[in-house]
Amino acid sequence: MRVGVLTGGGDCPGLNAVIRAVVRKGEEIYGHTIVGFRHGWRGVLEDETVELDRGSTRGLLPRGGTILGTSRTNPSKVENGIEKVRETLQEERIDALIAIGGDDTLGVALQLTRAGSPAIGVPKTIDNDLSATDFTFGFNTAVQVATDAIDRLHTTAESHDRVMIVEVMGRHAGWIAMYAGMAGGADVILIPEKPFDIDEVCETIERRHKHGASFSIVVVAEGAVPKEGSMVTQSGELDAFGHVRLGGISNEVQRAIEDRTGFESRVTILGHVLRGGTPTAFDRVLATRLGVEAIDAAHEGDFGKMVALRGAGIERVPLEDAVSEPKTVGEDLYDVAAVFFG
Numbered sequence: 001m002r003v004g005v006l007t008g009g010g011d012c013p014g015l016n017a018v019i020r021a022v023v024r025k026g027e028e029i030y031g032h033t034i035v036g037f038r039h040g041w042r043g044v045l046e047d048e049t050v051e052l053d054r055g056s057t058r059g060l061l062p063r064g065g066t067i068l069g070t071s072r073t074n075p076s077k078v079e080n081g082i083e084k085v086r087e088t089l090q091e092e093r094i095d096a097l098i099a100i101g102g103d104d105t106l107g108v109a110l111q112l113t114r115a116g117s118p119a120i121g122v123p124k125t126i127d128n129d130l131s132a133t134d135f136t137f138g139f140n141t142a143v144q145v146a147t148d149a150i151d152r153l154h155t156t157a158e159s160h161d162r163v164m165i166v167e168v169m170g171r172h173a174g175w176i177a178m179y180a181g182m183a184g185g186a187d188v189i190l191i192p193e194k195p196f197d198i199d200e201v202c203e204t205i206e207r208r209h210k211h212g213a214s215f216s217i218v219v220v221a222e223g224a225v226p227k228e229g230s231m232v233t234q235s236g237e238l239d240a241f242g243h244v245r246l247g248g249i250s251n252e253v254q255r256a257i258e259d260r261t262g263f264e265s266r267v268t269i270l271g272h273v274l275r276g277g278t279p280t281a282f283d284r285v286l287a288t289r290l291g292v293e294a295i296d297a298a299h300e301g302d303f304g305k306m307v308a309l310r311g312a313g314i315e316r317v318p319l320e321d322a323v324s325e326p327k328t329v330g331e332d333l334y335d336v337a338a339v340f341f342g
Helices: 015-028 041-045 081-091 103-114 139-160 175-183 198-210 249-261 281-300 319-323 331-338
Strands: 002-007 033-037 049-052 096-101 119-123 163-168 188-190 216-221 234-238 244-246 265-269 305-310 313-318
Touching (some): 002 015, 002 041, 015 033, 015 096, 015 281, 096 103, 096 281, 103 119, 103 319, 119 319, 139 163, 139 216, 139 281, 163 175, 163 249, 175 188, 188 198, 198 216, 249 265
Parallel strands (some): 119 305, 163 216
Antiparallel strands (some): 033 049
């Protein structure tokens, strides 16, 4: 078999570990040829490929980013894009395509499957908002990076009697904010799933300071919104999948807190720092397991599936289940975190 591999959407730690696993088992156990498409779906549209083998994937396990490159190109927005993708796969004699990405990337894989092209999905997003899998690789690393940053901010916040607002990624789901905020001992956590009242936020901080605290840590997901809907700053620009580029909510929160409480406040936006660097041990193992299961599925002809972590095992689920709706933070987890607010 000739098996194609691509990485789409935002980069994240663990992508190279998936590629390595696909190549190692695909080439050495099954005897397949692995073909990498450069720069996500753009590489398929433009037929930009690179041969992948054991030599070219050696040393990838701890390496961040993706050796194939990535993009947010959406074939659905290109005239006859899906057909062009199918033509490239036919010209390259690809028997199966493994698409590694989030809901957008896997959504295109689902379209290909419905059009008759053999595709398999591997879930990738630091936001952890893909349905049908308990965790996505990259999430654990992002949470660890954010937690380390919060730990460091604790000391400077305490030294200067400041309120520190930390903004993390999370467009529609606040998983990173929740996990990092809980792990880092945040006093307030703001997430997209639960619109916040800025007056209540300020009251929480003031109550904390009245009880003897000299500083506070507020963790904000980039997609968090106030109940009144008047504080979010967005560029208005859209990517190829129609998503607004977010940014600025933490600065609005900082100004509101300082104006209403009088406490000196500062903002730290972690942004793309969360995507970079070497993956944690958890993400290396998860990515490796997902990569092996993906090439197994390709070898067996089990197309139209996404490999997923369910409990302690790796399973195959329909691509439809993976992209049906985003996985968001539930009330139960928020209630646990809220015990420690203020």
